[in-house]
Amino acid sequence: MRPTTYHRPLTLKAAAAIHAAGDSAYISGGHTILPAIKQRLAAPENLIDLRHISELTTGIHAEGGLLSIGAAMSHAHVAASAIVRSAIPALAGLAGSIGDPMVRHLGTIGGSVANNDPAADYPSALLALGATVFTDRRSLKADDFFTGLYASALDAGEIVTRITFPVPVSAGYAKFRNPASRYAMAAAFVARFADGSVRAAVTGAGNRGVFRAAAMEAALRQSFSTDALRGLAFEAGDMMSDIHGSAEYRAHLAKVMVQRAVQFTGEARIFK
Amino acid sequence: MALDKCLALSDWAGFEARRAASERAGLRRGRGIACFIEQGGIFNERMELRFDPSGMVTIVAGTHSHGQGHATTYSQMVTEWLGVPFEAIRFIQGDTEKVPFGRGTYAARSSMLGGAALKNAADIVIEKGKAMAGFLLEAKGAGVEFAEGIFRVANTNRTMPLVDVAKAFYRKGGIPKEFGLGLEATGSYAADPPNFPNGCHSCEVEIDPQTGSIVVDRYTSVDDCGRVVNPMICRGQIHGGVAQGLGQAQREGMVYDRESGQLLSGSFMDYAMPRASDIPEIHGEFHEVPCKTNPLGIKGIGEAGTIAAPVAFMNAVADALDGLGVDSDALQMPATPEHIWAAIAAARPHAAA
């Protein structure tokens, strides 16, 4: 492992101060930053551990049509939470499908969202639910938060503190696993709201990261059914391509996942 | 016969009902069979048996177990042949300071070559033991028999367990000169001829034409590995071989960048190892036809799964795609979701939509 200096601040202020003082990366569950360092894709001189900052462990609450999840909540916590399972079961199912049990014990929603891995699950849920990301400085709407591959609107040193999700009438998540890494090769989160609006977000497939399927949203608003999606398709030119799936395949797979997120609304379904 | 057993064990007759149920769920079910024969055992091998003054014996093995349970299997053999208690048997392998010579483990060779070489060594121990037993029991020209770990002077009730005879080879004095001091034996055996493990495996898959996803729903194995020395170990070898064979057929592959030669599947992030949820429960049986060309009747077991599984799997895939106009001869391994989907889409676009 590349040399680094470990810090364990107890407050957000202390964490931000260390970050501002030198080349740093935050570490939450560590399952993104540590593999990145091992593969020489990152080499922060300082690693700032966020797991002992009380302001981040605000827990899970549901109130007034909003579900609030603290940034430090692990995937296992979110998956097992009776509140999340009741309010947005597809979100609980999504969290329960991330990685494996060991990964879920350490990985956090804050870390996943801040990193915006193009094959991560959470960004699609935030985008589809129209979530709000709260940081130590401000709040950002999901539509403004995810800006590209591994890129977000966070400023240097900014820390995600919690995320709030409007509770939809129903939501579904469908994911097709990459055969090797088991991340999303294409996955879709589709949410339907009381005012009739529909939001659909795709992860794992787009070559600019997580994105909203605007044309499909409009069709689903007219009729929330898989039939409504007939004739609609994603462009291969907008998709990622690698040894596991060509752009053409991903374009097709992403559409199938949107269909299945609609078909199985109310739950998360994982395919492989 | 292996084929008949496999068909029965896999509920071949019940397939149509399962296929119809799959179809109602929008999935295509197919089944495949692999009747295979392979060559087991190669080169020659050397095994030693060394007793110590306490009557314990050490197996010094030229083969090298990396999980195949040699310590157990060879000890079973020694206990059966020589009557040494299982707990009094030690096992050494792999240390070039302690093992004078060996060829290792691969090519399904250890049970036959290691076992037969061990038998050779055990037979030498018995011969030496007979001579010592005859001396100790004052046979004076009468024959000495050996059975169930005990030496007996023929037609008498004068007996001595082999373990005690072995200890006698370490006495401080009074050992006939021609016996030497100590009891050990070196045995060898050559794969001349080799053996021919064979069998019949069957596989059922369910394909989702919309995604190309393949689920292996059912796997049945009937294997003739000759005499089965340890059924649990042999079953374990089949399980592991089948999982590896299915992995090769469905998901594993070394992928290189054509221009740079860079390995693209260089970690498990990109090399698709099968997980527990990718492999079905394997229902298996043994069909024991003792090998006639080695003293133990043994055939190899280590490779059978890897040989049969890819064939059974790809045949099942071809069967599942039958009727869609897919050229099954053009299917490649690994049969990844994209590969299967693309084959369906090319032949029958609306089926893959």
Place this chain on the structure above:
Amino acid sequence: MTSVQLTVNGKLSTAEVDDQTLLVEFLRDKLRLTGTHVGCDTSQCGACVVHVDGLAVKSCTMLAAQASGASVLTIEGISGGDELHPLQAAFRKHHGLQCGYCTPGMIMCALDMIRRHDGKLDATTVREELEGNICRCTGYQNIVAAILDAAAATRALQV
């Protein structure tokens, strides 16, 4: 350098280590607890699984410094002495290991799995829960059998 203090298998350990020392390196190199293995180093294979504060984690993807102050349980710590833990006994009985490289990780994952499911497991659930543990030798079948056996034994003890 940073000072880490971990309680490992009930015993307090304090050491000065390089900040970037992984928990698995600390356990293996500093404490000579070599039952925890490094298989892939890319966080997939699960050969490195230990428990930190009661939760199964991949020790190759955690700094020793992150675990400082916590209680760590490794494969060496699950049995009381000379007697095998029921999971270890089950793996032995069912031939749930061949080369043994993945085995400590499998057992530590299984221990966590049984606790979280209160011993109520079926084969499908066990196979899904083993998503983060890779085995080449066994084809998983006997591992699943061993875990189900140990889970049933755990339930029987609770009654």
